Amino acid sequence: MNKSSAVAPEILMEAKDLVCHFSGPKTSFFGKRKIIHAVNGVSLDLYKGETLGLVGESGCGKSTLGQLILNLIQPTSGSTVFLGQDVTKVDKLEWRRLRSEMQLVFQNPLGALNPRLLIYKQIREPLEIHNVGDPDDRHAKVMDMIEAVSLPEHLLERYPHQLSGGQQQRVVIARALINNPKLVVCDESVSALDVSVQAQVVNLLADMQKKLGLTYLFITHDLSIVRHISSRIAVMYLGRIVELADSVELLQNPAHPYTKALIAAVPVPDPRARSSRATIRGEPPNPFDPPSGCAFHARCPHADAKCRTDLPDFRQISDRHMVACHHAEKLF
Amino acid sequence: MSHQQAQPATQTVTTNRIKRSRLGALLHRWGLTGEWLVTAALIYVSFILFVAVFGFLFQPYPHTQTDLFNQLQPPVFMDGGSWAHLLGTDDLGRDVLSRLIRGLRLSVLIGVIGTVIGAILGSFLGIVAAHFRGWVEEVLMMLVDIQVSLPFIIFALAILAFVGNSLTILIIVVGIDGWERYARLSRSMVLSANRQDYVLAVRSLGLNNFKIYQRHVLPNIMGTLVVQATINLPGVILLESTLSFLGLGVQPPMTSLGQILGVGRDYLILAPWIAVAPGLVIFFLTLSIAVIGDWLRDKLDPTLK
Secondary structure, three states, rough: OOOOOOOOOOOOEEEEEEEEEEEEEOOOOOEEEEEEEEEEEEEEEOOOOOOOEEEEEOOOHHHHHHHHHOOOOOOOOEEEEEEEHHHHHOOOOHHHHHHHOEEEEOOOOOOOOOOOOHHHHHHHHHHOOOOOOOHHHHHHHHHHHHHHHHOOOHHHHHHHOOOOOHHHHHHHHHHHHHOOOOEEEEEEOOOOHHHHHHHHHHHHHHHHHHHHHOOEEEEEEHHHHHHHHOOEEEEEEOOOOEEEHHHHHHHHHOHHHHHHHHHOOOOOOOOHHHHHHOOOOOOOOOOOOHHHHHHOOHHHHHHHHOHHHHOOOOOOEEEEEEEEEOOHHHHO | OOHHHHHHHHHHHHHHOOOOOOOHHHHHOOOOOOHHHHHHHHHHHHHHHHHHHHHHHHHOOOOOOOHHHOOOOOOOOOOOOOOOOOOEEOOOOEHHHHHHHHHHHHHHHHHHHHHHHHHHHHHHHHHHHHOOHHHHHHHHHHHHHHHHHHHHHHHHHHHHHHHHOOOHHHHHHHHHHOHHHHHHHHHHHHHHHHHHHHHHHHHHHHOOHHHHHHHHHHHHHHHHHHHHHHHHHHHHHHHHHHHHOOOOOOOHHHHHHHHHHHHHHHHOOOOHHHHHHHHHHHHEEEEHHHHHHHHHHHOOHHOOO
């Protein structure tokens, strides 16, 4: 992608045609299992040091894509290349070593922490797992890390449920970053927090990115957060990426009707602004039984016969702007 | 009125705080202040354990010694009782207290080892089922269903009748009873724990499966399993009693609470003390263990502190 760009940034992670199907429950005793097409052919590059926002409504496969990229689940087909190494084909030992290179920050921080383990032990655990340094080193690293995420020291001897949501998320972030990973997938990491705490955590993530040179895949359903932190934004719909562009470009000149509708759905603090906004009709389609052609055609105001039969290519419509829509030029 | 009452109440509280005795301090440290039922249960269970282990030192007579001149003698607090036999004698003139002390030892042994066998076996199979899913789970859960649908007494009788009777076999048989409860419980808890983000988090940190279970899953399901064990332990003791009562458990000259109870059945009208003594011991033992189990569940959960 994007070979025309003047400064070619270094690619950290390359996802190629990722497909992930889950088999659902049997409908009857002799019936076939239905297949959920959670991720349906996604190709994506992550550049070193960038933040790629991944947005889409619930059930579109964005969390699955995040876990595929971290290689926590095996793709049905396709591959992920991390620093030149195909991580879908590594052996157990290498896979384990890679765990210190890529990390996950969760949506619900309380659920992501073991309720019966002291905060200190949880932050220290990644060091134990990867045998980093001697016990004194580990202790020093924990202390440095809690200072970096500005977590008060007295909280180390507490249990997770005794902390506030923001503090819990700091613990989760500290644990994810303590082994100096290169890639961090933030899966709805701030969605469960209060708005004021959201801002703190987003700023913390941005600070840590500057300090440690991290690359983020920032998964969220909330466009108003993603515009603050992302350099590029990818929009996902029913297992496919439908639009990918630099943040400003995507938010100002969305080309895909779905992106337009998403942007229009961001709340505006003006009660009179409502009437002029385009809204999405209907429900997201059933992933057991994806529609033919463009997956969005049933809800799209611009759909025609071609949309119902032909799957649109994911193509470049201008510099650093990719979209999967037959009518992108017309709408752009 | 309310004002007048409030004054002395505050005073008592302060004096209590100052005058907390050594025992009070100990109770406080164990989180037992105000938990009188639990304290009583703990004291009773400790006493029973002490008697089970060291009781033979205080046993007045050998439990097999018969005294045919003193058959069916009532306990000391009843008419015709004597200090020679504190809890009376049975149909062969054996000292009930001595038999109780001796029987307790075997009943506690069978109860504890049987429970441990059932708990470890069942929990392990439940974890295996939840970890591997697929056909392993189907087979194990089918075994559980078979075990549940089978009246266990019949099953135990069949084994004891075919394989023969020895203490080891008896312990294994009563241990097998209840494994299916641990298996179901641990399977469902592991299934839900494995879906928790904290397990996914440590997995994504690169922790191996064994350590995930050891460090993260087991500590989180342990409380429930321990409570299940305390619920099950009385059942195991009762099962041993039932089997001994039916004549297929502990064989003479060995004796257990259930066996004494079984003998006492024949003399229930004539000499109720033979059955009542072991009956009361079993009743308070099972009740105390259940109370302790309930208390332990709260203690083992840091989120309830």
